[in-house]
Amino acid sequence: MNQPIGRVARFLDSDLWWSFRTSPVAVASALVALVCILGAVLAPWLAPHNVLDLASVDLMDAFKPPFAEPGWPLGSDDQGRDVLSAIMFGGRTSLLVGICAVLFSTVVGVALGLVAGYLGGTADALLMRLADVQLTFPAFLVALLVDGIARAALPQEVHERIALGVVVFAIGISTWPQIARTVRGSTLVERNKEYVLAARVIGLGNMRIMATHVLPNVLGPVLVIATLNLGLAIITEATLSFLGVGVPPTQPSLGTLIRIGNDFLMSGEWWIAIFPGIALVAMVLSVNLLGDWLRDALNPRLR
């Protein structure tokens, strides 16, 4: 009954929470990240205008400068869309794709890393060789190539329907080797510990041992990498969308907004591109700072 309360109390008493409270950078970046996430998640209710609803957009409102009218705090773009609302809805797509891609790569990386580390032998050699090969290419290039190949290989109407999934897959698949290697390393250590031997002695299957006994003990470092990968995934998605090969135009992300705004940079309407750019950098920087803090907090040796 009082177990959840006990857990909260234990957390508030923990080293991690203390290290968080006493680090101004961590608290500040957590606040910024929270604002970004809330703004994105609550966009349909908080945003001044619904930019996805074409009926509410009026060309007469185009190119309003920022800080001029109360209904258009950050100005409006060439179509008359409110920039602030566009950022909130765009941040939604950016976060959604980023989080899904990180979840995907983490699940794949952890699963393959566990299998490679625990089973060893041919599976290990094969998987790690594959990871080595992929690691010689930059993650961004892998994501771009996977996305490009999917774009060329799928019929257009199929691609349009699953475009978001394709981007998630492309970004996710580009970062699995790093996670798999880390998990494999920790699994090799855990494999020979006594609790694993005991589980084997009582006749548990390999799958069961990996999933319920080894897994919880190798997840610590994964948390740090996943946080840092989130920043990377958001940047990668934004870059792909900026290049015009990312998310579909019907679901604009921050990268799409910057791509649109880039066309008006030379003619003086700087706010269309710069505000989404600032939002993107704020989001990524806060996530990266949190990741850095988490790495130092979970790894006392670095202090």
Add this chain to the structure above:
Amino acid sequence: MVAFVISRLLQALPVLLAVALISFALFTFVGDPVAAMLSQDASAADRTALVHLLGLDQPWYVQFGKFVGNAVQGEFGLSYRLSRPVSTLIAERAPATLELAFCAAAMTLCIGVPLGIFTGIYKDSWVSRLLLTISLVGVSLPIFVLGMLLILVFAVNLGWLPSFGRGETVQIGWWSTGLLTASGLKALILPAITLAVFQLTLITRLVRAEMLEVLRTDYIKFARARGLTNRSINFGHALKNTLVPVITIAGLQLGGIIAFAIVTETVFQWPGMGFLFIQSVGAADIPVMAAYLLLIALVFVVINLAVDLLYYLVDPRLRAKR
């Protein structure tokens, strides 16, 4: 040494073959060249004849062999989008990309390594702290946002530098260079900075971390005890021992520069291979995509080989083992 190079090359071969297979699969399964080449009222016999002429009725491994044979000779057919030979297109664009990548790489190493050494040696000075904070922002700043900011400040507001293109180029044989004209050099500044900043921050942080690591070791303490000068300790003993990881990362960075050249070229409409590739992805121009894919794979294999060979030169322990 020779055996080492050969074993490395043999390891690289499967990678290249796998990439070639992907490119080949793109050609084979996407689009229908026969339908595109035949006229509307062609008969089934015409079709069979053309299929036979193109060799499409042969088993896939024969076709794949031909594809690889052609690829080795740089023959990828015509671009769907521009109707010109892919090899010509790439040869025209390669100098632009290579000049950009080379300048960015030079900038990265010439600024990043000294900054890393400085922040490593003077780790508690406020200059180092400031540099590290800036580098953290640099890591979080997407390359295209940086490019846009530079354009906004130096091209739109100040009007000092051009915002797109390569400026005037001079033709030397088949190589077109922008390094010999004033407008070419001016056009190079912003893209090169954009491309270099991200890699620069990474290399600074890496060199710093390695310097800190090495400066803690016993042989550095011993060198200090012997009364050697700081200069000789920092550069003669410490820096040399940071080189192995730095070379690995520098190799990876060269790869990163080539990958992110795609983004930089798009922001600055730089007429290089990356810009060509992005346009091809948008238009599903498969011959160009396939050629670029193979070329990139080749470049990365060469970079990795060069990194391995440099290890050999830098780390005597590796030489002794063989």
